[in-house]
Amino acid sequence: MIFSSQILAADTANNSLTSQQPVKRSLCVFDVVGANGDIFNMMKDYRLDVLQWGVDLQLKAYTDERVASDDFKTGQCDSVLMTGTRARAYNHFTGTLEALGAIPSYQELKLILNTLLSPRAAKLMVQDDYEVVGIMPAGGVYLFVRDRKNDNLSTMAGKRVATLDYDPASLEMVRQVGASVVSSSTTSFAGKFNNGSVDIAYAPAAAYKPLELYHGIKPNGGVINHVVSQLNLQMLIRKDLFPEGFGKKSRAHTLKQLDMAFEIILKADQEIEEEYWITPPLSSVHKSELLFRKVRTSLKDNGTYNPKALAFMKKVRCKVSPAAAECSQKSD
Incomplete structure (x- = not known):
């Protein structure tokens, strides 16, 4: 035992x-x-x-x-x-x-x-x-442009934009401004921007050095200092x-x-050199925000975006900036 x-x-x-x-x-x-x-x-x-x-x-x-x-x-x-x-x-x-x-x-x-x-x-x-x-x-996503003249949405009509083809929001935004979609992926967009196959790309600042995006913005381009998304x-x-x-x-x-x-x-x-940052006109910033809101509403209505998530983020925006015009409106 x-x-x-x-x-x-x-x-x-x-x-x-x-x-x-x-x-x-x-x-x-x-x-x-x-x-x-x-x-x-x-x-x-x-x-x-x-x-x-x-x-x-x-x-x-x-x-x-x-x-x-x-x-x-x-x-x-x-x-x-x-x-x-x-x-x-x-x-x-x-x-x-x-x-x-x-x-x-x-x-x-x-x-x-x-x-x-x-x-x-x-x-x-x-x-x-x-x-x-x-x-x-x-990081915030910025527009990288090969020509500094493209510092607002109205100048982007007809321009070629490296667009993530699996993202409905990106496709909708590019179409809304009248630009041309150039189907891209996270592995291909940088090469297309750097070699001139596209005029515009979007990425966070963290991609600037690893993907050598400075090749694409030199000598006449830059980075528009307005966050497209996070x-x-x-x-x-x-x-x-x-x-x-x-x-x-x-x-x-x-x-x-x-x-x-x-x-x-x-x-x-x-780490993006100061001379490459482009400050867009306030009128352009306002137009961009109206466009973003229009795209968000469209993608909420078709089921791409979650309405509760959009409402939550608007609540936070209005907590930070309670005087913003959208805070007295019903849109997300």
Whole structure:
């Protein structure tokens, strides 16, 4: 009996040890630079943190976001890090955060992310089998132009614009200003802009140096200093493959990293040389905002944008700028 008890005790200890071993799960990371990029390196640090939660993430870098999204969709990735526009296929609410003109500055973006990453917004993070377990800012999206004369929307008619063909908002905006859509992807738009195949491209400042966009704006171009949208990176998981409470812990962890993330994107904005920034006329800014609002309404009506997300972002805009004309109007 003593011998049997010793065997039972040993088996129990071994089972306990085994149950404490972290589960292996895959994380597919979109980074235009690949495994040497800042985003991928950031996720290496994240991987070390989540080991404490019982998950061993196996990281895989993707330079083509479409492939990363497809691999997640088909189950080849247990989790994925990608932009908000791609994430819209898995979470309609968070996938609307990149709506045109909906978040005009980092001030509004901070308020929005602090709210969405808090426990009170947990229900919004889950849709069907997927859960958003982190949202990080990736910087304001600006228009890069090869000719400084194209400093407002009225001068862009007939110009060729590198357009992400999977994004209805971009396609609608380009068509509204009478410009020509040149179908592009996150891997091809920079090359087309730099070699002159297109006149205009749009990207966050973080892409300026890695994608060598300075080749495209020299010698006569620049960057229009008016935010078109706020790019963000979202991490999604297949909820049933991760331990209970993983999403809550991950969002809390992301919330703690927000200040550092904003420092990084502000630094990226500052790395664009001052002489290349183009300040658009106030009349042009106003026209752009009206166009953005028109596109948002159109895409809300056709189901592309989530109405609750648009209303939430307007509420934040009006909290920051209560005197804005839109705050007395019903539009989103």
